[in-house]
Amino acid sequence: MQQNKTKYIRLAADLQTDSIVDGPGLRAVLWTQGCGHHCKGCQNPQTWDFEGGGLVPISAVLEAIDELEYQSGLTFSGGDPMYQPEACNIIAEYAKKKGLNIWVYTGFTYEEIEKLAKKNPIYTEFLKKIDVLVDGRFKLAERDLSVLFRGSRNQRLIDVQKTLEKGEVVLLNEYEYNESKYFEREPMYV
Numbered sequence: 001m002q003q004n005k006t007k008y009i010r011l012a013a014d015l016q017t018d019s020i021v022d023g024p025g026l027r028a029v030l031w032t033q034g035c036g037h038h039c040k041g042c043q044n045p046q047t048w049d050f051e052g053g054g055l056v057p058i059s060a061v062l063e064a065i066d067e068l069e070y071q072s073g074l075t076f077s078g079g080d081p082m083y084q085p086e087a088c089n090i091i092a093e094y095a096k097k098k099g100l101n102i103w104v105y106t107g108f109t110y111e112e113i114e115k116l117a118k119k120n121p122i123y124t125e126f127l128k129k130i131d132v133l134v135d136g137r138f139k140l141a142e143r144d145l146s147v148l149f150r151g152s153r154n155q156r157l158i159d160v161q162k163t164l165e166k167g168e169v170v171l172l173n174e175y176e177y178n179e180s181k182y183f184e185r186e187p188m189y190v
């Protein structure tokens with residue numbers, strides 16, 4: 001079945017809540033289905049199949065966001081959310097209006113997403129909603145449990161709004177990060 005990109009999203013699981021490892025604070029996580037990167041050592045190979053998981057109405061995800069309590073942010077993971085930018089853009093826009101900060105994990109590098117955006121402006125629209133992008137494929141040889149919120153050292157924590165503003169990649173400053181708005185922001189009480 002051809003997926004209506006603005007009505008459905010293919011997910012690997014229901015919206016998770018209370019994650020403390022997918023970004024700062026207590027977070028909801030949207031596990032998207034489908035990934036073409038096939039990184040060696042990937043922890044979620046069951047999310048690679050573009051026909052796997054289930055097609056879920058975007059409206060149902062928005063309803064699940066309405067039900068969230070005590071979450072400070074929404075993280076898009078997978079799979080790779082960048083294969084479904086239309087649906088993720090709609091969900092991110094809704095979540096942002098609800099006061100959630102947005103983190104996105106992708107196997108694409110920021111520079112690769114810029115190239116995709118030249119062909120399809122929806123990528124730029126999605127980037128405009130993202131606070132932090134964790135970019136790049138997982139590299140087993142660079143696996144490092146000590147790096148914050150990432151699996152391997154090559155992956156970057158990118159401050160997307162500053163990056164868009166400056167026109168060059170701006171990394172999140174991890175030392176300033178503890179003081180940042182992400183931790184200071186009150187959890188969301190619905």
Ligand code: SF4
Binds near residue numbers: 039047079080107138
């Ligand atoms: S990008 Fe992420 S989900 Fe995709 S193969 Fe690599 S580690 Fe797995």
